[in-house]
Amino acid sequence: MTAFVAGATGLTGRAVVAALRQRGVETRAHVRPDSSRLADWQARFGALGAEVDATPWTLAAMTATFRAHPPTLVFGLLGTTRKRMQAEEASYETVDYGLTVLLADAAVAAGARPRFVYLSSQGVKDGQTAGYLGARARVEAHLRQSGLPWTFARPSFILGDRDEARPGERVGASVADGLLAVARVFGGRKLAERYGSNDNETLAQGLVRVGLDPSFEGRIAEGADLR
Numbered sequence: 001m002t003a004f005v006a007g008a009t010g011l012t013g014r015a016v017v018a019a020l021r022q023r024g025v026e027t028r029a030h031v032r033p034d035s036s037r038l039a040d041w042q043a044r045f046g047a048l049g050a051e052v053d054a055t056p057w058t059l060a061a062m063t064a065t066f067r068a069h070p071p072t073l074v075f076g077l078l079g080t081t082r083k084r085m086q087a088e089e090a091s092y093e094t095v096d097y098g099l100t101v102l103l104a105d106a107a108v109a110a111g112a113r114p115r116f117v118y119l120s121s122q123g124v125k126d127g128q129t130a131g132y133l134g135a136r137a138r139v140e141a142h143l144r145q146s147g148l149p150w151t152f153a154r155p156s157f158i159l160g161d162r163d164e165a166r167p168g169e170r171v172g173a174s175v176a177d178g179l180l181a182v183a184r185v186f187g188g189r190k191l192a193e194r195y196g197s198n199d200n201e202t203l204a205q206g207l208v209r210v211g212l213d214p215s216f217e218g219r220i221a222e223g224a225d226l227r
């Protein structure tokens, strides 16, 4: 088992690298080559026994990496935010859709055929095209027709210790969790399990678990499957 984690420096990604190493999975943690914190990540992931991979985001370079180190699992955990879009030239189209699709296309071109575990989102519906959810729906559609084995994860809010403050996420999660706690009292257990927030470490364990579980190939993992 060898895993390649794209978005390894994110809240979910760093926990996925740790969860994979806990299970003894050989892991390459991808860090963008121009990251100002490349040395920090090398130290942090190195301490977990993971290799840091700083392959540039081009199809040719990523294909060469997958040829040299064929993964059996690829985690697609990338995403930008509205705030980051303003700070760097990025969009849901170029990052959430573009880089994830590039990763899948590189795996196909390399003939690697890994299971692609894609961190999508609660609320994604087939056929959506616009905005954040539309980018995710189109990634899912691309993966379905790519020929790669896939698992999509659709959690609700993800919480944890972030490097940056995201008050909207915390408020959204506590409002949703509060409403769901009420719903649970009135028999809405399934609703609460599906739409309740996930903390990043529990989510990471869930992503690795479904990624390694043959019964989740070609399936969507909802919030409850990931806890």
Ligand SMILES: NC(=O)c1ccc[n+]([C@@H]2O[C@H](COP(=O)([O-])OP(=O)(O)OC[C@H]3O[C@@H](n4cnc5c(N)ncnc54)[C@H](OP(=O)(O)O)[C@@H]3O)[C@@H](O)[C@H]2O)c1
Pocket (backbone or CB within 6 Å): 006, 007, 008, 009, 010, 011, 012, 013, 032, 035, 077, 078, 079, 080, 084, 088, 090, 095, 096, 099, 119, 120, 121, 122, 155, 156, 157, 158, 159, 169
């Ligand atoms: N937060 C939620 O409540 C929630 C719920 C469901 C789904 N999701 C989705 O799940 C995914 C992971 O969530 P998260 O909270 O773990 O995300 P996160 O902490 O914001 O991490 C995002 C990752 O994407 C990378 N990235 C962002 N912009 C990039 C760019 N222009 N080029 C290359 N890499 C880039 C980041 O790299 P750097 O560290 O180098 O910037 C980081 O590794 C995201 O797509 C998110 O939208 C989030």
